[in-house]
Amino acid sequence: MTQTGSTGVIDRDALQALFDAVIARGYVPVGPTVRDGALVLDELTGVADLPAGWTEDQEAGTYRLRRRDDAALFGFTTGPQAWKPYLFPPKTKLWAAEATRDGGWAIHNTPDDAPDDTRPFAFIGVRPCDLHAIQVQDRVFLDPRHPDPLYAGRRERALVIVVQCGQAAATCFCASMDTGPRAESGYDLALTEVLEGDAHTFVADAGSAVGRSLLAEVPHDEAGADHLAAAAACTQRARDQMGRRIDTAGLPDLLSAAYDSDRWDALGRRCLACGNCTMVCPTCFCSRVEDVTDLTGDHAERWRAWDSCYTLDFSYIHGGSVRRTIGARYRHWLVHKLSTWHDQFGTSGCVGCGRCITWCPVGIDLTAEVPLIRDRGSKA
Numbered sequence: 001m002t003q004t005g006s007t008g009v010i011d012r013d014a015l016q017a018l019f020d021a022v023i024a025r026g027y028v029p030v031g032p033t034v035r036d037g038a039l040v041l042d043e044l045t046g047v048a049d050l051p052a053g054w055t056e057d058q059e060a061g062t063y064r065l066r067r068r069d070d071a072a073l074f075g076f077t078t079g080p081q082a083w084k085p086y087l088f089p090p091k092t093k094l095w096a097a098e099a100t101r102d103g104g105w106a107i108h109n110t111p112d113d114a115p116d117d118t119r120p121f122a123f124i125g126v127r128p129c130d131l132h133a134i135q136v137q138d139r140v141f142l143d144p145r146h147p148d149p150l151y152a153g154r155r156e157r158a159l160v161i162v163v164q165c166g167q168a169a170a171t172c173f174c175a176s177m178d179t180g181p182r183a184e185s186g187y188d189l190a191l192t193e194v195l196e197g198d199a200h201t202f203v204a205d206a207g208s209a210v211g212r213s214l215l216a217e218v219p220h221d222e223a224g225a226d227h228l229a230a231a232a233a234c235t236q237r238a239r240d241q242m243g244r245r246i247d248t249a250g251l252p253d254l255l256s257a258a259y260d261s262d263r264w265d266a267l268g269r270r271c272l273a274c275g276n277c278t279m280v281c282p283t284c285f286c287s288r289v290e291d292v293t294d295l296t297g298d299h300a301e302r303w304r305a306w307d308s309c310y311t312l313d314f315s316y317i318h319g320g321s322v323r324r325t326i327g328a329r330y331r332h333w334l335v336h337k338l339s340t341w342h343d344q345f346g347t348s349g350c351v352g353c354g355r356c357i358t359w360c361p362v363g364i365d366l367t368a369e370v371p372l373i374r375d376r377g378s379k380a
Contacts, residue, residue, distance in 0.1 A: 006212055008220035009227050010191070012200035015073075018161075019046045019124075021217040027122035027159055030086060032079065037065060039079035041086075044124065051076065058169040058354065061363030071200065074125055074193050077169040078353050082130055082282030086121050087154050088137065092304045094289070099298040116150055120157035126187070128180035129172075129351040131162055133282030135186060139345040140285050159210065162190040166234040168241040171354030173367055176245035179351040181238035189214055192231035203231040244354070244367045246338075251370070255339040258373050259331070267369065268327025270362050275308030277356035277364075278333065283349050286314065309333050334366060 010018070022029050029044045034051045044050070050073045057064045058077070068075050097105045126134075134155075141151035165174075165181035174180030183190055188211035192203040203223055206212040278284045288307040293300045307314055310329045315322035323329045341349035350366075357365045 006206040006215070007223040007228070008204045008215055008218075009223050010202045010204055010218055010220045012073075012202070014219040015202060016047045017218045018214065019044070021214055022122045022124070022159065022161075026119060028119045029122045029124050030083075031124035032074070032076070034065065038063065039065070039076055041079070041081045041083065047073065050074070050125075055167075056169070058171045058358045059363075060171070060357050060365045061360055063358050070195055072166075072193060072195060074163045074191075075167065077165065077167065077172055078127055078130070078355060080280050080355065080359055082133060082280070082353070082355070083123055083126060084133070084137065084282055084284075086123070087134070087151050087158070088141065088148075088285065089150070090306045092150060094302040094304055096299070096301045105300075116153050118154065120159065121154065122159040122161065124161045125163045126160055127165060127353070128162065128183035129174040129177075129353040130282055131160065131183050131186055132179040132351045133353070134160075136283045136345070136347055136349065136351065137285060139347065160187045160189075162187040164190060164192040164231065164235050165238040166193055168238045169354060169358075170243060171357040172238075172242050172352065173244040173246060173354060174352035175239050175242050176248065177348065177350060177352035181242075182235040187211070192234050194227070194230045194234060196230065201227075203227050244357075244365075246350075246352070246367050246370050247374070248338075248348070252339040252342050254374055255335045258376070259335070261373055261376055263369065263373050263376060264327040264331040265325075266327075267330045267364065268325055270364060271310075271326050271330050272361060273310045273312075273326045273329060274361060275310040276359045276361065278308040278310060279306070280355040280359045281337075282351065282353060282355070283337075284308075288314070309336075330364075334369070338366075338370070 019029055030041055031044045032039050032051055033042050033044065033049050034054055035042065039051055039054065039056060052073050053068050053071050053075070054065055055068045055076045057066055095107055097107045100106050138155065141148040142155070162183045164183065168181065185207060187207045190205045190207060194201050194203060204215055204220065206215045278286065286307045286309050287304050290303045290305055291300065292303065309332055312321050312324070323332055337349040341347065357367070
């Protein structure tokens with residue numbers, strides 16, 4: 001056994017040592033587990049909590065767990081949750097205030113002066129598309145002109161352990177978005193699960209000094225050319241399995257020019273404006289601000305909560321909503337995601353995870369809608 005370099009091969013039986021090392025450093029391990037008929041993210045204690053032998057079938061508007069014919073620990077793609085809630089919580093108290101005897105107010109607990117006491121997270125099992133989604137949200141919340149202090153603190157302390165994809169769901173299209181199925185950077189440690197015959201191993205690649213020190217604490221062998229080739233074959237298999245794609249060539253300009261397309265009205269007749277796609281999307285960041293008070297009026301709080309651009313009130317401006325129809329709201333979401341996000345943040349807001357397709361109750365598929373809009377544009 002060697003413990004040198006930035007790559008190694010960890011046996012399945014030694015993987016618990018990685019959890020032990022993470023926990024010993026004070027991190028809260030968060031990763032995939034099976035609950036309520038889905039693969040969800042939750043706090044883990046070790047390998048026993050991982051979804052061994054489980055995978056899922058996904059299609060537009062369809063999600064089902066099923067058993068695999070092996071004991072793969074990460075033999076699935078993406079569940080309904082991304083890592084967003086751990087960095088950008090669904091609800092955040094911005095400040096609270098108490099009435100004082102002199103008739104004034106004492107304000108406390110602002111984000112800047114109330115440090116987040118949450119223990120640092122170790123994200124275990126981050127898929128490449130979700131890693132890119134975190135990096136997209138970094139552009140939103142870590143802009144040096146107005147960084148979000150809660151997000152910045154949690155992000156700085158987070159440990160990211162990627163698991164490279166070995167298979168693709170029917171709804172995946174990360175390859176066409178250049179966000180997967182393999183992550184090349186941005187992680188502390190990346191694992192590729194390889195099952196060959198009776199062998200069950202993880203090819204590990206350290207992407208940071210923290211990752212290298214973690215790998216040194218886990219029993220492993222040095223990765224040889226055959227191990228690296230096996231890992232590459234896994235991610236190539238996932239790439240080859242993808243049946244969905246988006247042609248991104250000229251897409252921002254195409255969508256901006258299609259503002260008056262009749263396709264938006266057709267989508268408005270199908271869409272329920274439920275907001276599922278925005279809730280499961282790993283990059284959406286819309287929020288609202290709510291003020292609440294107790295019955296005495298002596299205590300008040302201001303909260304930030306997730307919101308969706310599909311709600312009628314989201315675009316309410318002194319007298320009415322800007323986007324009154326469901327078709328207009330779908331147009332705003334899709335055009336922002338694939339076009340104007342580039343103007344704001346220099347990148348697409350879509351990472352090809354496919355969650356918006358899977359969790360749409362009526363099965364609206366943006367990979368099918370974009371070609372229809374492109375086709376209408378070419379005939380205009």
